[in-house]
Amino acid sequence: xxxxxxxxxxxxxxxxxxxxxxxxxxxxxxxxxxxxxxxxxxxxxxxxxxxxxxxxxxxxxxxxxxxxxxxxxxxxxxxxxxxxxxxxxxxxxxxxxxxxxxxxxxxxxxxxxxxxxxxxxxxxxxxxxxxxxxxxxxxxxx
Numbered sequence: 667x668x669x670x671x672x673x674x675x676x677x678x679x680x681x682x683x684x685x686x687x688x689x690x691x692x693x694x695x696x697x698x699x700x701x702x703x704x705x706x707x708x709x710x711x712x713x714x715x716x717x718x719x720x721x722x723x724x725x726x727x728x729x730x731x732x733x734x735x736x737x738x739x740x741x742x743x744x745x746x747x748x749x750x751x752x753x754x755x756x757x758x759x760x761x762x763x764x765x766x767x768x769x770x771x772x773x774x775x776x777x778x779x780x781x782x783x784x785x786x787x788x789x790x791x792x793x794x795x796x797x798x799x800x801x802x803x804x805x806x807x808x
Contacts, residue, residue: 721773
């Protein structure tokens with residue numbers, strides 16, 4: 667599993683130096699395939715366009731994943747009648763924070779975004795560990 671993650675990361679970031687390529691006649695420079703333009707939408711009435719790269723797509727998926735974890739928590743609360751966070755909440759938190767942090771590290775290179783997502787990921791990781799440890803302990807009084 668770890669080897670697959672390293673290979674995917676190497677493919678995304680690129681092992682070689684930066685490359686320059688053209689998209690609609692405009693030169694772009696990026697490292698790896700994730701910087702290539704996937705979609706470009708012209709915004710009406712502004713004269714500007716919205717560019718989607720692989721990193722931006724990963725960041726959006728991570729942001730929606732991170733936000734969607736609250737739907738999981740609401741569904742769990744409605745089903746169980748308890749305000750306890752389900753394990754899936756912490757797993758989704760880690761996945762979403764990991765994707766968005768990767769976007770800010772390699773896609774945008776923004777230190778504020780890195781810190782804003784890496785710190786909550788550490789809290790989610792700690793809570794997931796506590797949740798898993800709590801499951802492995804035998805119930806009191808049994």
